[in-house]
Amino acid sequence: MGKESNVSKVETLEDIASRALEIAKKKGASDxxxxxxxxxxxxxxxxxxxxxxxxxxxxxxxxIRLYVDGKYSAVGTSDxxxxxxxxxxxxxxxxxxxxxxxxxxxxxxxxxxAGRSNANLELEDPKYGTVTPEMRRKFVQELEAAxxxxxxxxxxLSVTTSFNDSRSxxxxxxxxxxxxxxxxxxxxxxxxVSVNDPAxxxxxxxxxxxxxxxxxxxxxxxxxxxAAERTIAKIGAKKPESxxxxxxxxxxxxxxxxxQLLGPMSAGAIQQKRSFLEGKLGQKIGSPLLDIVDDxxxxxxxxx
Numbered sequence: 317m318g319k320e321s322n323v324s325k326v327e328t329l330e331d332i333a334s335r336a337l338e339i340a341k342k343k344g345a346s347d348x349x350x351x352x353x354x355x356x357x358x359x360x361x362x363x364x365x366x367x368x369x370x371x372x373x374x375x376x377x378x379x380i381r382l383y384v385d386g387k388y389s390a391v392g393t394s395d396x397x398x399x400x401x402x403x404x405x406x407x408x409x410x411x412x413x414x415x416x417x418x419x420x421x422x423x424x425x426x427x428x429x430a431g432r433s434n435a436n437l438e439l440e441d442p443k444y445g446t447v448t449p450e451m452r453r454k455f456v457q458e459l460e461a462a463x464x465x466x467x468x469x470x471x472x473l474s475v476t477t478s479f480n481d482s483r484s485x486x487x488x489x490x491x492x493x494x495x496x497x498x499x500x501x502x503x504x505x506x507x508x509v510s511v512n513d514p515a516x517x518x519x520x521x522x523x524x525x526x527x528x529x530x531x532x533x534x535x536x537x538x539x540x541x542x543a544a545e546r547t548i549a550k551i552g553a554k555k556p557e558s559x560x561x562x563x564x565x566x567x568x569x570x571x572x573x574x575x576q577l578l579g580p581m582s583a584g585a586i587q588q589k590r591s592f593l594e595g596k597l598g599q600k601i602g603s604p605l606l607d608i609v610d611d612x613x614x615x616x617x618x619x620x
Contacts (some may be wrong), residue, residue: 329352329354329486329487329497330487331351333378333489333608334489335398335401336348336378337526338382340380340405340491344413345382345383345412346386348381348491349378349380349381349488349489350378350380350488351378351380351487351488352376353378353379353484353487354484354485356372356373356483357373357482358371358452358482359372359478359479359480360453360480362453362456362460363474363477365476367423367535374518376396376600377392377394377480378394378396378401379391380408380482382408382412383421383423384409386418387394388415388416388418389412391408404467410574420587423491424492424494426492430546436612437527437615439616440500441501441502441528441530443530444483444530447481452481455479456478458536458537459535459539460475461540462538462544463477463507463509463540463543464540468544468548470510471551472511472512472547473510475507475543477505477506477540479503479505480503480504481501481530483501483596484500486498486499502527502528503530503540504526505536506521506525507522507523507544508543509521509547509548510547511543511547511550511551513552515552519551520547521547523540523542524541528618554595574577577602577608578608581593583597
C-alpha cells in the first residue's frame with residue numbers, strides 16, 4: 317500500500333466559483349453568479365533622473381451576485397478560505413432577504429450565450445513572464461530622455477514617467493449553466509511634464525499609451541515627446557473671452573464624452589429602467605453623422 321499524500325489540492329479559480337455557487341444554493345439563493353479573479357500588477361515610477369517608486373501587488377477575490385426570493389444583491393470578498401467564504405455568503409444572503417424585491421434583476425437567458433465559440437482574441441501576451449526589472453527601468457528612462465529633448469526643453473521643471481504591466485485571470489460561473497474564463501495582459505507607459513511659465517504658473521500635461529502585448533507598445537520616444545510638447549504649448553495660455561465657436565475635442569477626452577451617451581445605453585440601465593433612453597429602441601436619438609459600433613471581438617482590444 318502506498319503512502320497517503322499529505323499535499324493538499326491547489327484550488328483553481330473554477331473550483332472556487334463552483335464552491336461559491338454550491339454554498340449559495342444550499343443557503344437559500346434561488347440563483348447566483350460568481351466571478352473569481354487573480355491579478356498581478358507591477359508599476360515603476362521614475363522622476364527627474366531617479367527611481368521614485370516600485371509597486372508590485374497580487375490580489376485575488378470573489379464577486380458574487382445573489383438572487384434570493386426575487387431580491388438581489390452583489391457582494392465581494394478577498395477571503396477565499398472555505399470556512400470564511402461559507403460564512404460570508406450565508407450572511408450576504410440573510411442581508412439580501414431584507415431588501416426590496418427587484419423584478420428587473422435576473423440572470424441572462426442561456427440562449428444568449430449558447431453555442432458561442434471561444435474565439436482567440438489574443439488577450440494574453442505569452443511573453444509577459446519575460447519582462448524584467450531592467451526592461452521596466454529602461455522604458456521609464458527612455459521616456460524621460462525623450463521628454464527632455466524637445467524645443468523649449470529649458471523651460472521644463474520636472475518629468476515623471478511610469479511603466480505598468482499586469483496579468484489577470486478571471487473565471488465566471490452561474491447557476492443557469494454559464495461557465496467561462498479569460499486571461500489577459502496589459503502594458504502601459506506614460507509621462508507627465510511640468511514647466512515654468514513667466515506668469516508664475518506651472519502648467520502640466522501628459523501622454524500615455526498601452527497595448528495587450530509588450531511588443532506592440534507605441535514608440536516610447538513619441539509618448540515622452542508629446543507629453544513635453546503639450547505642456548510647453550500651454551506656456552502663456554490665457555482664458556479666452558466667451559464666444560460661440562465650433563468645439564474641437566482632444567482625442568484623449570473623446571472617450572469620456574462618448575461615455576456619457578453609452579452609460580444610458582447600457583443593457584443594465586435599460587433593463588432596470590433607469591435610463592432616459594428606455595423605450596426608445598428603434599427611434600432616432602442623434603445625428604446621422606454619429607455611428608457607434610460595439611464590437612467585443614476585436615483581437616487584442618482592451619474592451620474585448
